[in-house]
Amino acid sequence: MLQVTPADALIDVPRRIAAEGLAPGERVRIESRTVRGPGIAWTAQVELTADADGTVDLGRDAPLAGGSYEGVSPMGLVWAQVPEQPGAPREVFAAEPAAPLTTELVLTRADGSRWQAAFVQRLTGEGVTRREVRDNGLSATLFLPPGPGPHPAVMVLNGSGGGINEPRAALYASHGYAALAVGYFKSPGRPDHISDTHLEYFETALQWIHAQLRPAGGFVALSGQSRGGELVLLLATLMPEMVSAVIGYVPGAVVHSAQNACNPANGPDSRNGPAWWWRGQPLPHLWEHNRTATWAPWDEGPEPRRHANALLTALQDAEAVERARIRVERIRGPVMLLSATDDGSWPSSLYGRMVVERLAAHGHPWPVEHLDFEGAGHSIVFPFVPTTQLAYAHPVSGRLSTSGGTPAANAHADEASWAGVRDFLQQAASAAKAKP
Template sequence: MTLTISITPEIELIDVPRQIRVSGARPGSEVTIVARSSGPGGSVWQAEATFAADADGTVDPGRDAPVRGDYAGVSAMGLIWSQHEAEPATRAKGGAASVEDVVTEITVRAGGEEARAGMTQILAAKGVTRREILEDGVSGVLYMPATDGPHPGVVILNGSGGGMNEPRAALYASRGYAALALGYFRAPGLSDWINDVPLEYFRDAFAWFRRSVVLKDDFVAITGQSRGGELVLLIAATYPEAVSAVMAYVPASCVHSAQSAGDPARGRLAATWTLDGRPLPHLWDGNRTGTYAPYDNGPEPKRHEYALLTAMADQAAVERARIPVEKITAPVLLINGTDDGWWPTDYHCDIIVERMRGAGRHVERLRFEDAGHSILFPYVPTTVITAAHPVSGIVSTSGGTPAANARANAESWAGVLDFLNRVQKKDA
């Protein structure tokens, strides 16, 4: 028999799993599969795994665990999420370049033979449109579906890296949502720092969205990650009438200071958000127990969580800075891992759930054991656990393991789409 490899489907959206199937190997022989993918900015990512062919001479990673390689256990997409960077980027990773198709070449070797096949992961489906927005004080990028509207809307907020989360917006548009990737710092026309961001900016951005796009049933969800997760809860509590649903990834239950995204001249304990021209109280304001020593002087890789746990010990400071989530009238979905290296998200989500349910509000939660702070969308490499912060440059760990983070990526995205579908039907 001739060694062959097939990939189904070959070209599809990035959130669709693929079946990789090798046939024609000698039964019981070792079969090595190498996946080599394009990445942001022209980087190259690669993973390798070796399998034992079955009695029919076939290998299927969705059925078979590798005998050795870059991941363990059965995982249909293990050759993607276990990839490491093999070649660095040659151009900037941000902006529109980040929604480029991911092209993967898969090579299989067995018994002196070699076969190749390819697959393409798409973030922006054919016909999805992209429009840069810098008007009426709003800075963002609008992605619209290829299908006729009206469509439900979703506003996507980045975390403490700033900028605009175009990949998620493109994927939402590919799934039928009018998607606004909204910047609030490190974006055109805005500050380079997270300091003193007025909540009124988001109120005005929602109003712009509704004026500029015909939205199905006036539905506008909001989603954010990390500082964006804190922010979406804060926005929904401050302007409940503007928000139809909330998806908060690795959020916080209280307001935090500027931390690693603030102006260095003002320090990491400066204010982040303002309302009516006044800074909102944050966790470190008058905090009696908080210290950054466990982070600054702690072991490598550094965990920012250690400093925040000391601050959370001051219950009075926590209460002063607490986001009043009981004021949120929209359904809320929380997504978190149990090994978050950036802040104690599991604890924060416990607080949010308790407060919202105590007030009779709709809150759901997706909790992933051993996952960390970086929960994204499915079928991307999850091996970068320790990295430099994009603003401060400080190296720390986001926590989790590649396998747990990969599971969280896949299951959370499916959960978000299901949540959005359910809450829209409920409102219909």
Template sequence: MSAAISVVPAVGLLDTPRHIVLSGFAPGEHVSLTARSRQADGSAWRSVNTYVADARGAIDLDRQAPVSGSYAGVDGQGPIWSQAWLPQPGEDSLAVPAPEGLAGAITVVLQAQGEHGARATANLVQRHAAEGVVRTPLSQDGLVGALFTPATPGPHPAIVFLNGSGGGVNEARAALFASHGYAALALGYFGAPGLPDHLSGIPLEYFERALAWLRATVRPAWDFVAVSGISRGGELSLLLGSEYPQAVSAVVAYVPSSVVHGVLNAGKPEEGRFATAWTRGGDAVAHVWEGNAAQDWSAIDSLPEPRRQAQAFVDAQRDVAAVARARIPVERIAGPVLLLSAGDDGYWPSSRYAEDVARTLTRAQHPHAVTHLDYPEAGHALQAPGVPTTRIAKPHPVSGIVLTGGGTPLANHRANQASWAGVLDFLKDAVAARARQAA
């Protein structure tokens, strides 16, 4: 019997767990399994793990832990999430296909090598878009993004997804939402062609137009339009829900803030970190750093890279008046709210921020569901599952400062799995509640 690698399913959505079995090796043989991929930005990744074949010469990754390698313990998805970024990939990654487009499929090439010479190869394909999902580019009325609609007949509930302070357009996340039945708009607001280069003075009216465009275009089921974002996008999601309550049916805020911030690391270099990020009606939206007597970045700025900057945000919370001025009035939100936070967040204290939001909504007797999912050991980079989680520190896309997001690869992987399941459950319940209201 020749060596083989079985992957079930071999082709599936990014968030679909894979069952990987190696077979055809000698009983007790040490077998090395290498996983290689290229992610959407073209970067190369690799994991290497060694296992011991059982009495049948097989290795079932759902049942067996590696004896050495890039992860420990029994985890069938270990070779995927434990891939490490290769800053100088070398020739061994050149044969790995690169995804086509921001929402293109990612191919993970698996290679097994036994100590006695047996070899096997298989491909594992991770799709962001299910068969039949349609991508429609958006570039009108100053709006920039891409709309992904499901293959099934509409109307569908809708969702807008917003990136954080790195800017750009998160087509991959929108495609995945569309694969689960949502008309999903990946909306850019800076850092993409046709948009400003920096998070400086972005008018909230831009998002109001986008929400109106989405409604007019897809005519969502039960007029349901959720807004979701990560980090600064999470802050923005809560802000939009409070500023435009009739236009936002639900909010899903990943590692958000409870207060408005200035441009921080994403503004124009000449502005400094305390310039205005958001405007409304041409006026600046007050942020927590304005006249903040407790702010002190000197300790953070003197740290060697990678820097953990969360303490500066904790310190700023001591200025009660500044916090009150910048507080997002979340009690105005007219729908369910989901908060996802990370207890070891190195960027800012998302757990504390999320607790503040949940507490405010509870005190205001918010008439809709409020859910707070906190992951105490995870860091800032909450994502969909199925992605490598080993790169904890990296340069900020705008400032270039190397920051650490916190968490560990395993904790971040587990948080990705749990949070994504929580998001899908929350949206399902929110849509059902909206449908009952409309009945």
């Protein structure tokens, strides 16, 4: 018998994958298969040896050499999956972003007989609702927990790939938060590029959350990834009265230019142009009047290229860094930062330390947490999704890049970061609710 427990649960719930009834010392193979993105099958496999009782347990047993991962990992058959088709899109969710994922398992015995099992990973818990929001020019999707509320709220922002981050918003809602995933480019009704994004758009989104959702305790957190991580820190400095807490996944500590998500119609220097505008003016950014910045390490470096190497040249100009620095001391609430020491996209570990040091220097009176994951890369998501696709073609520029890290380190960062974020949000929302 091959069993998965629980067989149907939220995606962040670890499973016990085990088999019993084998011969003592029998060598078996277990394979996983999940259809993701536009109908692409992702697979992983390990071989194990049954113990004296004729059982194998992925939470106890390390696989034999040559499998998809090494060491004991209860969910290794998920995070170690790779697409069957070389060069396939690296989208790890379903074609409908918040839809459940079904993973099929096959155990093959020494005699050739096969045992089968399956489990379901859900992004939306029971009673969670989804609706598209197009009010006031917004391009967003709202996920609401069951029950009348009011609920604490989270606004979710994507990075330089654009689009609407429905999976993360759905999972936030499944844990009790009203979650509005907001698209600001490459989403319905919005531009195709990050260039010249006017931050008043997010002011409208925050006003909508406060007015329409009336969050419990007035609590509205911002959660953003990569460029979205830069953005949530920036928005909390410009609109502090509407932001209760900030969660920055691999964020920037400075305002960046449009970079690889730029609009090429803006000319040959479009990646050096502004990404963000506020009150009719472009915000100063790192590449502006920078005396040391050069794209050469990126343009001329070996593939897959590390975008971080170009940004490190720009960070050598202290005056340019100070002009572009996000004034995080203006934030009026707790801050959580998730970063990685082998981030290939930009130096998020350094950026995280810069933010922490700035807040400490200004005596920030709210909690500040920084989880910096050793050996991990830029793609920190949440638990139990594949982490193997380290090289990719950027979704806007098309350049072959690496996000850095290793599959195992990235899987650890996914799991530990989400546990930290859940605790952080719970404490921050509870503190807001307790205010008189």
